[in-house]
Amino acid sequence: MKLFSKVLISCALLGSLVPVALAADNRNMGKDIGHVFLVSAEPAAKAVEVVKAAAKDLVLKGDAKCTVCHDESDSPKVLSISQTRHGVNADGRTPTCTSCHGESIAHLGHKGSSKPPKPDHMFGKNSATPVAERNQACLSCHSKDSKRHLWTGSAHQTNDVACTSCHQVHTNHDKVRDKRTQPEVCYTCHKEQRAQENRISHHPVGEGKVACSDCHNAHGSAGPKLLKKNTLNETCFTCHAEKRGPFLWEHQPVSEDCSNCHTPHGSNISPLLKSRAPFLCSECHNGPHNSKVPVAANAAGIQGGITATTATNPSESYTGRGCQNCHSMVHGSNHPAGALLHR
Amino acid sequence: MKMHTKKMKIDVLTLAVQGALLAMFAMPVHAADDVNDEVAALKRPTNSVEIGVGNVSHQSAKFGEYSGLNAANVGVIGNFDLRGGSAYNGVADGMRWNINGRDLGTTSRSLGGSLSNQGKWDLSIGYDELRHNITDTYQTPQQGAMGGNVFTLPATFGTVNGNPANMNVPGVTGSSRVLTPIQQAAFHTEKVGTTRKNTSFAAAYIFNEQLSVNFDYNHLNQTGAKLIAGASQSGLTPGSTWRAEAVSVLMNPTNYKTDNFNLALNWLGDSGHLTGAYYGSIFRDGYNSLSWQNSFTNNAASLSTCASGGACTYQANSMSTAPSNEFHQINLTGGYAFSSATKLAGGFSYGRNTQNDSYASALMFGGALPPQASLNGLVVTTHANLKLTNQTTKDLTLSAALKYNDRDNRTASNTYLYQSLNLAPNALTSYTGVNAPYSNRKTQLELAADYRIAKGQNLRVAYEREDIKRGCNNVVGGAQCVASPSSIEDKLALAYRMQATASVKLNAAYNYASRKATFDHNFLSNVGNRASILAGGANSVLNGGDFVGFVAYPYASRTQDMLKAGVNWQASEKLDLGLNGRYTSDKYDAVLGVQDGQNTSINLDATYSYSEESSVAAYASWQNGRRNMRSGANATFAGNGGTANVVPVNTYTNQLTDTSNAIGLNTKHTGLMGGKFELLGDLSYSLDKSRYSTQVPALLTCASTSLANSTLVCGDTPDIKTNVITLKLTGNYQVNKAGKVTLGYLFQQMKSSDFFYNGEAFGFTSGRMMPTGMMSPNYAIHAVAASYTLTF
Secondary structure, three states: OHHHHHHHHHHHHHHHHHHHHHHHHOOOOOOOHHHOOOOOHHHHHHHHHHHHHHOOOOOOOOOHHHHOOOOOOOOOOHHHHHHOHHHOOOOOOOOOHHHHHOOOHHHHOOOOOOOOOOOOOOOOOOOOOOHHHHHHHHHHHHOOOOOOOOOOOOHHHHOOOOHHHHOOOOOOOOHHHOOOOHHHHHOOOOHHHHHHOOOOEOOOOOOOOOOHHHHEOOOOOOOHHHEOOOOHHHHHHOOOHHHOOOOOEOOHHHHHOHHHOEOOOOEOEOOOEOOOOOHHHHOOOOOOHHHHOOOEEOOOOOOOOEEOOEOOEOOOOOOOOHHHHOOOOOOOEOOOOOOOOOO | OOOOOOOOOOOHHHHHHHHHHHHHHHHHHHHHHHHHHHHHHHHOOOOEEEEEEEEEOOOOOOOOOOOOOOOOOEEEEEEEEEEEOHHHHOOOOOEEEEEEEEOOOOOOOEEEEEEEEOOOEEEEEEEEEEEEEEEEEEEEOOEOOOOOOEOEOOOOOOOOOOOHHHOOOOOOOOOOOOOOHHHHHHOEEEEEEEEEEEEEEEEEEEOOOOEEEEEEEEEEEEEEEEEEEEEEEOOOOOOOOOOOEEEEEEEEEOOEEEEEEEEEEEEEOOOEEEEEEEEEEEEEEOOOEEEEEEEEEEOOOOOOOOOOOOOOOEEEEEEEOOOOEEEEEEEEEEEEEOOOOEEEEEEEEEEEEEEOOEOOOOOOOOOOOOOOOEOOEEEEEEEEEEEEEEEEEOOEEEEEEEEEEEEEEOOOOOEEEEOOOOOOOOOOOOEEEEOOOEEEEEEEEEEEEEEEEEOOEEEEEEEEEEEEEEEEOOOHHHOOOOOOOEEEEEEEEEEEEEEEEOOEEEEEEEEEEEEEEOOOOOOOOOOOOHHHHHOOOOOOOOHHHOOOOEEOHHHOEEEEEEEEEEEEEEOOOOEEEEEEEEEEEEEEEOOEEEEEEEEEEEEEEEEEOOOOOOEEEEEEEEEEEEEEEEEEOOOOOHHHOOOOOOOOOOEEEEEEEEEEEEEEEEEEEEEHHHHOEEEEEEEEEEEEEEEEEEEOOOOOOOEOOOOOOOOOEOEEOOOEEEEEEEEEEEEEEEOOOOEEEEEEEEEEEEEEEOHHHHHHOOOOOOOOEOOOOOOOOEEEEEEEEEEEEEEO
């Protein structure tokens, strides 16, 4: 009976190791630690060590020592990194697990039934790894380019935002790099903008046609409010080049700062205006003809709204486009007779 | 993750037997296949193709403004994402490709593709289309297709209000606009909007670890139109400026083509990096003018009338369109690490923005040709930034930055004949104006320190000085061209963060800014009637024609306070709560003009993740803004002494109040129907209101209907109000491993009211304004969709 038992045990061990060897020959095959049957902690640790030594990399160079445990059943799916740019081994710059998570000696060398210590660097929401250390894992490769070299001291860096607060590394669908899903990532913190996007006048951000990153560089910039370009106007002109001029007749606040009149993230007053003419204009003009006249509701007026004139005769200076009924070229005019931005 | 250390209380022999049997006969085949499949599925690219149909219950320009759902009919849903390449197979090259398309059945469609050998080269192309609806309620008697630049009236239309006796003048009760049946019949509705078609191409090549080049190009083709008002002679006896305008709202063509391209050479060293780039942006407008016929007067220069139904000719008018222009910019960016603790980064840009589009046709030049046939405009922009950061100790980060932005407008200044709106197109000019090419220069110094007080506690202190200079290089006559030649603003910022407990994070910040602006109330405006200015003409002297004491808010001295605070509490593994708020206060130093403004916002968020893939999230946002303005009243009011150039005795105040409420609830529930069905829901509601309130504190009473100088109107405007409710429900049923059926339902309702549209309505427009009949958007739309997604 003892002899029979020994034979069976030997068969079991052999049987379990054979697939490992077979799997090792096939690059597309998964790893076979799943077929090691464990009977106690110590044999288990030994078995893992055996498999660690025998297993081959699944995705990244040198990942075997990690993927022997962090396999296809892991959640989130760590092996999906294969589908990302970080998973292309032919690119010499491609990292391996320990490039980001650290050598994690204690984690790898853990034996026993207790919960293993965490790897050196963890990136999850509740990670104990300081944000600066987490970010360093990314910045060691991604700081030396014109898009990220102003990260240090930028608004997001100084507010302790981690790269992984926005980015997901192990999935082929990184939400923040997809126009349709990027806003929900940004709105996690930028809640005022989330509400403003619901307003009647807005850029098509929620519709997935304009992304926050079309205007902003979240990694730091020399422009105001992390804008990609050097100035606000330069940023706006990327899409609204018709307002760039230079015009023969310039409107001074327009040439300086679009946000003197417009608000970019959403407004109750179309098109993305901070206020409605004629009140908008009255914030800067208080002299030329009707700009100095107060305008208000006229209870008796057929307008049921705004007029400074008689009930039957509302003035075009106040109604509809207000001042812009005549001064329609508010962004500048290139007409020789357009000095007052009329034409 | 598998736990291989789990103790198993199983008899060794039994286990061995089972193991032997399974290992030798079954497991090696089936289990390995399963595992291999799972691993392979994670490694291989995920392709998907989605096809389906959708139906929208009603047509609404506003609903389809950007969504591409413009019509009330059945449309096709088409999305795909296909990927491949040998790199996915783990072979020794980095070849990958991808083609994708989204919303193919709508006017918001996009297509893209990429091919790359990662680490060596990348290529990508893209196409993106966006229809931007502006309105579907615009009506006009002008004939001409949207997108064109010539609009004419039917010969039988006749003149409107041609009789000066019927011409309404502000302050004088007159007849309302009366359109004849023929004229009313000539109005037709146009769906106004623009279509943007964006084509892009990008390429990158990596020479070696140190050197790479990348190029991207984008071509934007814009068609359609936006609405613009065109003003011209009204038919009222000329000579009374501002009382003789005639306004038509027109479809201003957006016949635009913009080419943006960027070429960059990147160098990467051990301690430094440098990028040299060229950015070009070329804008072309297919037109340089917009012309229309004036329905208020007959013939080219006449104030005569023509009866509706007859063979009429009309006065032709024109205005300019956006001029073609170019922008070319050289950019240098780089950084150097002196040590692991000290880094320097910076950039330099030099750009030239030119515009030399030919002027519009000679019509309305005021009887003489301009001094040059085109502007030959040039603006040189220079930017430089330098930032030094140091982290000598782990707890302290220091940074110092300098930024410089210069807009140097080198365009020539000339004298141009100006023609008032009350003059016929080819009548002699009213007076001369001088163009003022504005320049400005901004220099910023920023100093900041981030200090880690203790574990989980950080303090940031920052100081910034912003120096702005404004002026003109040259103005005919050498006159000053701006009222505020300079300003200096000092800003101080304090921010504190604390990890109060393992689950609670707090943050608070306070910013203070003080702007000191120079302002010249003796400023003489350079635009408008320059001769009158120089001669001390009425309404054109001192302070650019504004009351002395009035300061335009962007140029006023100002103090600004900002306070914000927030808390995030992870109440449990499943429940996250967040609350934050912000308050800002601006105070302007101006006798007249904007006096102050306040903004407050409070946001509350809660997320409950009741399982790994299922959650409910809710948010609520409240925002409130106020702007208070104090302004001078009618210049001829007795208390003013009859001149505009002193602070008036009587003033009026105007307050803008903006209130915004938004709430949202979204949920994702998975694992239904045996794990095959998931339900996603999204409900949001927003209510935005803007109101203007005008008061006349200097007077005992306020008038309701008068422009008379002894009384002033006051009161509140009706709210500009928008109410939007949206409900989205999406159900995904996993038919099999590769197939998924999606059913979607969308309900969206918008209720809006805006006094803007009152002035556009038939019978309610000003006596000199052609109505458009446009209405504030209101809709309630139901949309359903069904699709099948194949994933492989």
